[in-house]
Amino acid sequence: MNHYQESRDAVLQQIQHACAQSRRSVDSVQLLAVSKTHPSDALRAMYATGQRAFGENYLQEALDKIEALQDLAIEWHFIGHVQRNKTKHLAEKFAWVHGVDRLIIAERLSSQRLDSDEPLNICLQVNIDGQDTKDGCAPEEVATLVEQISQLPHLRLRGLMVIPAPNNLKAFADAQALFEQVKEHHAHPNDWDTLSMGMSGDLEAAVAAGSTMVRVGTALFGARDYQK
Numbered sequence: 098m099n100h101y102q103e104s105r106d107a108v109l110q111q112i113q114h115a116c117a118q119s120r121r122s123v124d125s126v127q128l129l130a131v132s133k134t135h136p137s138d139a140l141r142a143m144y145a146t147g148q149r150a151f152g153e154n155y156l157q158e159a160l161d162k163i164e165a166l167q168d169l170a171i172e173w174h175f176i177g178h179v180q181r182n183k184t185k186h187l188a189e190k191f192a193w194v195h196g197v198d199r200l201i202i203a204e205r206l207s208s209q210r211l212d213s214d215e216p217l218n219i220c221l222q223v224n225i226d227g228q229d230t231k232d233g234c235a236p237e238e239v240a241t242l243v244e245q246i247s248q249l250p251h252l253r254l255r256g257l258m259v260i261p262a263p264n265n266l267k268a269f270a271d272a273q274a275l276f277e278q279v280k281e282h283h284a285h286p287n288d289w290d291t292l293s294m295g296m297s298g299d300l301e302a303a304v305a306a307g308s309t310m311v312r313v314g315t316a317l318f319g320a321r322d323y324q325k
């Protein structure tokens with residue numbers, strides 16, 4: 098067995114274990130393979146193990162890989178910071194964008210999505226633990242943004258995405274509470290089905306707190322080398 102298969106099996110087993118612990122069904126949690134800094138060949142090898150959803154952070158790097166891997170049925174997720182002047186590429190090339198935190202970004206993505214494509218899946222990024230970062234809206238802004246973004250024709254707003262400080266269990270619980278609160282007031286609660294939360298170091302705690310999509314890089318591909 099090659100090491101891609103081994104590391105993916107190990108991560109899937111961790112997810113399975115965490116699901117069993119919290120009496121959730123194993124198919125309620127999706128594995129997103131975070132492949133930033135890794136070459137196309139690594140993604141191709143991971144794809145061969147059965148992985149279909151891949152997450153990228155840097156637009157140009159992602160576009161190069163999308164081009165190089167056109168022959169594969171990959172579901173591409175953008176999980177990086179969304180710049181206002183780069184939305185067109187995201188609208189055209191990706192199936193999901195996780196880092197939406199302002200109405201203007203959502204409006205641009207919706208207007209730039211082609212009529213012929215499926216709606217673009219969106220997660221609203223929330224700065225759930227009040228980190229000193231520009232990324233993510235404030236928890237208080239979520240209700241209004243959900244209402245506004247839900248009106249946009251070429252988007253499908255699926256839920257929330259958070260990147261709390263590592264192993265911040267309180268932040269996981271807060272994200273879960275916010276996610277459930279929106280679901281309760283949602284006009285179409287079945288469309289609100291994604292809580293994107295948890296990475297290599299804390300995916301089990303995230304699953305325990307209701308994550309439906311864990312974003313895992315290092316545990317699948319090994320350490321990243323940003324020099325290359």
Ligand SMILES: *Cc1c(COP(=O)(O)O)cnc(C)c1O
Nearest residue numbers: 131176296297298312313314315
């Ligand atoms: C890089 C990254 C990940 C993956 O982190 P690992 O610790 O390598 O699993 C997950 N989510 C986001 C938003 C990232 O930027």
